Amino acid sequence: MRGLLKCLCIVAALFTARAAEAHPHVWITARSELLYAPDGTITGVRHAWTFDDMFSIYALQGLQHKTKGVYTREELAALAQTNVESLKEYAFFTFAKDGVVGSQKKEKFTDPVDYYLDYKDSALTLHFTLPFKVPFKSQLLAVEVFDPTYFIDFQMADKDPIKLVGAPANCKMSFIRPSDGTTPQTLNDSNFLAGDNSNYGAMFANKITVECP
Numbered sequence: 001m002r003g004l005l006k007c008l009c010i011v012a013a014l015f016t017a018r019a020a021e022a023h024p025h026v027w028i029t030a031r032s033e034l035l036y037a038p039d040g041t042i043t044g045v046r047h048a049w050t051f052d053d054m055f056s057i058y059a060l061q062g063l064q065h066k067t068k069g070v071y072t073r074e075e076l077a078a079l080a081q082t083n084v085e086s087l088k089e090y091a092f093f094t095f096a097k098d099g100v101v102g103s104q105k106k107e108k109f110t111d112p113v114d115y116y117l118d119y120k121d122s123a124l125t126l127h128f129t130l131p132f133k134v135p136f137k138s139q140l141l142a143v144e145v146f147d148p149t150y151f152i153d154f155q156m157a158d159k160d161p162i163k164l165v166g167a168p169a170n171c172k173m174s175f176i177r178p179s180d181g182t183t184p185q186t187l188n189d190s191n192f193l194a195g196d197n198s199n200y201g202a203m204f205a206n207k208i209t210v211e212c213p
Helices: 004-017 053-060 077-093 189-193 200-204
Strands: 026-036 042-051 094-098 105-107 113-120 123-136 140-145 152-156 162-165 172-176 206-211
Touching: 026 140, 026 206, 042 053, 042 094, 042 140, 053 123, 077 094, 077 113, 077 123, 094 123, 105 123, 152 206, 162 172
Parallel strands: 026 152, 026 162
Antiparallel strands: 026 042, 042 123, 094 105, 094 140, 113 123, 140 206, 172 206
């Protein structure tokens, strides 16, 4: 099986063999859009994730294509399907909560739609939309993008990392990158092994907040 799941399995093996080093093995540059309906309900999140060149090379191994160095959307369709299907096990690395701290409600997504891969500048980009199971109106919405195990490092793009699409005019968005001084370079194995590491990657979360008074 190709795609993200296979890569993560290999990464997991490397992770165990190398004494749980506290470093990512796959890097993604991400852009995200929060999608709103005309009535002001938020309906989903649209992602575009560009994989690092090493992952892209690995994922494309053996893939049949007509033109050297060129992969069409049709040629990448099966790989795109494998990627989105394998992401489900990891909650699509996208976590949404509605409400203020202390009374937040976790919002669930349905299976991805409108997904496809494209290949440009030696990198694969996975595009997909995550519809909310039940669209809802929110005065305070929090969305985080990260890998709890930190196998994958998500870095939001420098330019236009987050967009609100169709949001009511009074909605205001804020975005916080994982830049509190705790970076992959400053962490070591002892930090990782010091306690419960099941949600270790949360300290590297990209945090999006939308207020709609």
